[in-house]
Amino acid sequence: MAQLTYRESVSLAIAQSMRKDQKVFFMGEDVGAAGGVFKATVGLLDEFGPERIKDCPISEQAILGAAMGAAMSGLRPIAEIMFSDFLAVCWDIIANQIAKTRYMSDGQINIPLVIRTANGGGSKFGAQHSQSLENWSMAIPGLKVVAPSSPRDVLGLMASSVQDPDPVIFYEHKSLYAMKEELDKTDIEIPLGQANIMHKGNDVLLIGLGLMAQRAKKAAEILKEKFNVDATVLDLRTLVPLDLQSIKREAKKCGQVITVEENPRLCGWGAEISSLIIEHCFKDLKGPIKRITTPHIPLPSADILEDNTIPSVDVIVDETLTKLKIKKEK
Amino acid sequence: MNSKNINDDIGESTRLKLWETMLKLRLTEKKAYDLFLQNLIKGTSHLALGQEAIGATFGVLLEKGDYTFCTYRGHNHTLARGSSIVGVLGELMGRQCGLMRGKGGSMHLTDVENGVMGSYAIIGAHIPIANGTALASQYNKTSEVTVCFFGDGTTNIGAFHEALNMAQVWKLPIVFVCENNLYMEYTAIGDVTAVEHPAADRASAYGMEKIIVDGNDADEMYRISKKAIDKAREGNGPSLIEAKTYRHSGHSRADPGKYRPDEEVKDWVENKDPIKIYRQRLKDFNINETKINSIEEDMIRQVEEATEMAKSSPIPDIKEIYTDVWADGGSEWHN
Numbered sequence: 001m002a003q004l005t006y007r008e009s010v011s012l013a014i015a016q017s018m019r020k021d022q023k024v025f026f027m028g029e030d031v032g033a034a035g036g037v038f039k040a041t042v043g044l045l046d047e048f049g050p051e052r053i054k055d056c057p058i059s060e061q062a063i064l065g066a067a068m069g070a071a072m073s074g075l076r077p078i079a080e081i082m083f084s085d086f087l088a089v090c091w092d093i094i095a096n097q098i099a100k101t102r103y104m105s106d107g108q109i110n111i112p113l114v115i116r117t118a119n120g121g122g123s124k125f126g127a128q129h130s131q132s133l134e135n136w137s138m139a140i141p142g143l144k145v146v147a148p149s150s151p152r153d154v155l156g157l158m159a160s161s162v163q164d165p166d167p168v169i170f171y172e173h174k175s176l177y178a179m180k181e182e183l184d185k186t187d188i189e190i191p192l193g194q195a196n197i198m199h200k201g202n203d204v205l206l207i208g209l210g211l212m213a214q215r216a217k218k219a220a221e222i223l224k225e226k227f228n229v230d231a232t233v234l235d236l237r238t239l240v241p242l243d244l245q246s247i248k249r250e251a252k253k254c255g256q257v258i259t260v261e262e263n264p265r266l267c268g269w270g271a272e273i274s275s276l277i278i279e280h281c282f283k284d285l286k287g288p289i290k291r292i293t294t295p296h297i298p299l300p301s302a303d304i305l306e307d308n309t310i311p312s313v314d315v316i317v318d319e320t321l322t323k324l325k326i327k328k329e330k
Numbered sequence: 331m332n333s334k335n336i337n338d339d340i341g342e343s344t345r346l347k348l349w350e351t352m353l354k355l356r357l358t359e360k361k362a363y364d365l366f367l368q369n370l371i372k373g374t375s376h377l378a379l380g381q382e383a384i385g386a387t388f389g390v391l392l393e394k395g396d397y398t399f400c401t402y403r404g405h406n407h408t409l410a411r412g413s414s415i416v417g418v419l420g421e422l423m424g425r426q427c428g429l430m431r432g433k434g435g436s437m438h439l440t441d442v443e444n445g446v447m448g449s450y451a452i453i454g455a456h457i458p459i460a461n462g463t464a465l466a467s468q469y470n471k472t473s474e475v476t477v478c479f480f481g482d483g484t485t486n487i488g489a490f491h492e493a494l495n496m497a498q499v500w501k502l503p504i505v506f507v508c509e510n511n512l513y514m515e516y517t518a519i520g521d522v523t524a525v526e527h528p529a530a531d532r533a534s535a536y537g538m539e540k541i542i543v544d545g546n547d548a549d550e551m552y553r554i555s556k557k558a559i560d561k562a563r564e565g566n567g568p569s570l571i572e573a574k575t576y577r578h579s580g581h582s583r584a585d586p587g588k589y590r591p592d593e594e595v596k597d598w599v600e601n602k603d604p605i606k607i608y609r610q611r612l613k614d615f616n617i618n619e620t621k622i623n624s625i626e627e628d629m630i631r632q633v634e635e636a637t638e639m640a641k642s643s644p645i646p647d648i649k650e651i652y653t654d655v656w657a658d659g660g661s662e663w664h665n
Contacts, residue, residue: 025469051469054500056496057492057495057496057499059458059492059493059495059496061455061458061488061489061492061493062458062461062489062492062493062495062496063458064458065455065456065457065458065459065460065461065462065489065492065493066458066459066461066462066465066496067462068458068459068462069447069458069459069460069461069462069463069464069465069466069476070462070463070465070466070469071462072447072459072462072463072466073397073462073463073466073467074466075465075466075469075470077462092452092455092489093455093458093459096452096455097450097452097455097456097459101440101448102654102655102656102657103433103654103655104430104433104434104438104440104448105430105433105434105438105440105442105448106429106430106431106433106434106440106654107653107654107659108430108440108441108442108443109440109442109447109448110657112657141655141661141663142655142656144656164657165657166656166657193664193665240663241662241663241664241665242663242664242665243664243665244664244665245665276664
């Protein structure tokens with residue numbers, strides 16, 4: 001048994017992949033000597049040296065460009081973009097180059113790389129260091145989109161992402177870095193495209209991702225304990241590939257569906273999931289699908305403002321009760 | 331000055347290869363233009379007529395396994411690496427015989443078998459990517475060289491500067507080749523650039539030598555390029571070459587190039603055309619004119635044959651729309 005934090009599982013996951021495959025290397029800003037601004041890559045430079053752990057200049061296009069080119073010649077790079085907000089700086093390399101080159105080259109070129117990035121709010125960093133941007137990459141054909149919600153999932157999904165033949169954007173949640181988990185095994189693989197049932201119930205389906213999956217799970221525990229509501233919590237874990245079979249099965253079983261998203265309302269991933277559920281499970285639904293999202297705003301910084309923006313456990317509980325027409329007792 | 335003896339540092343057989351390669355590029359692109367006029371090529375296309383000496387030089391110098399990256403004006407560089415004429419024209423015409431069977435088109439020619447790692451249509455994007463194959467060679471301790479071609483306009487985009495810095499910091503085995511044809515697209519590069527030589531004047535900022543060469547003189551291109559390639563292959567880091575050249579036609583199919591003074595165009599086409607210069611060079615070396623002409627006639631025949639093959643090639647199956655989005659060969663994003 002080992003107790004690992006989410007941040008420790010990031011460096012362990014990278015190390016495990018690098019020990020197994022000489023083709024894997026890691027690059028990013030302040031990732032080596034400094035061990036990462038979130039201390040999620042501590043120890044890697046000592047173990048693997050500067051040829052495989054590459055400290056880079058503040059040049060996001062150069063970082064992802066080099067990662068792409070290296071992947072094109074058969075290496076398996078893991079590149080860090082310090083905050084997911086900075087993906088905007090190198091979005092051409094991601095959306096136009098990394099995502100499309102396999103298709104445009106008629107399959108001549110493979111791009112097996114992982115872009116890992118710190119995503120999401122909760123740190124009061126304001127509008128440019130707090131966004132949840134999974135839906136940006138979900139909209140681009142050719143990318144895979146992963147967002148682990150626990151130390152175990154970091155380990156298992158990173159192992160699969162590194163071995164995957166396609167480019168993967170790996171969204172780590174800043175507010176989960178300190179999360180601890182007891183693990184009996186660390187050398188694990190979780191296939192991409194396999195959602196995780198975090199809580200079982202028949203009354204309502206809560207679909208989440210990353211931090212929102214963890215909050216939905218806590219909400220489900222409260223709903224059970226205080227209101228005798230049985231919720232299923234489905235952590236999607238990956239948006240592309242998407243585990244549509246699990247979504248359909250659980251939506252049909254529960255008949256009531258709520259998506260819990262950290263992103264702004266418009267074009268969030270919950271909209272696509274809702275559309276799929278309506279397309280495939282309309283007759284089984286007992287009511288409209290509810291989407292819990294942040295309002296359609298840039299994220300504010302002050303405690304009270306941010307805390308009232310990102311969906312909290314209380315909000316998820318309240319919205320679920322409202323949807324099920326259950327009165328909250330005082 | 332060129333020596334009078336053709337068996338100098340370049341030599342007769344290399345010169346004939348340069349001649350043949352330049353003709354391949356010139357005649358294929360002229361054919362592409364004709365096919366446009368016949369509406370057999372759709373979309374857009376960016377010809378590099380007049381800039382052949384640069385791509386041809388690297389085509390002759392590079393070895394199998396070396397990597398090249400070029401822009402949307404990349405027919406020349408692709409053909410120079412050994413890609414087939416029918417593969418290039420077929421791709422422009424959207425036929426099954428095209429290099430990417432119609433999935434990429436004129437601006438994205440790719441031929442990995444010949445080291446052509448893609449043609450990139452977002453200005454500057456490929457410069458950081460080219461660093462990546464160079465990084466892989468360094469990481470694997472192998473001796474391939476990466477060459478990255480781009481235009482003068484590219485020197486004003488951020489990716490260029492990020493990539494040059496990183497290449498020098500890591501001493502990557504790469505040669506950056508700026509083809510300065512004096513116009514970014516429709517605007518004279520001098521009107522929008524802070525320095526006279528858009529690439530070479532930036533070299534010192536990245537600890538690189540200032541190298542300017544007459545890009546229309548294949549012999550000069552050959553000598554300068556060989557030094558840079560050797561330097562990279564020996565592990566001594568990147569070079570930045572600025573090759574002065576001129577495109578005979580406009581920026582793209584839609585552009586008649588009216589913003590350029592007639593006298594300027596006339597001068598470059600009549601007096602500084604790389605093919606004219608090299609034909610005279612070979613004659614000056616007393617190469618038999620029959621030999622010079624027979625290489626040309628042979629290339630005309632090859633281009634005609636390739637054109638007919640491309641015309642008779644089937645169009646792609648519409649099922650191809652859904653292939654190769656992901657590595658399993660398909661486009662499914664859910665189970």
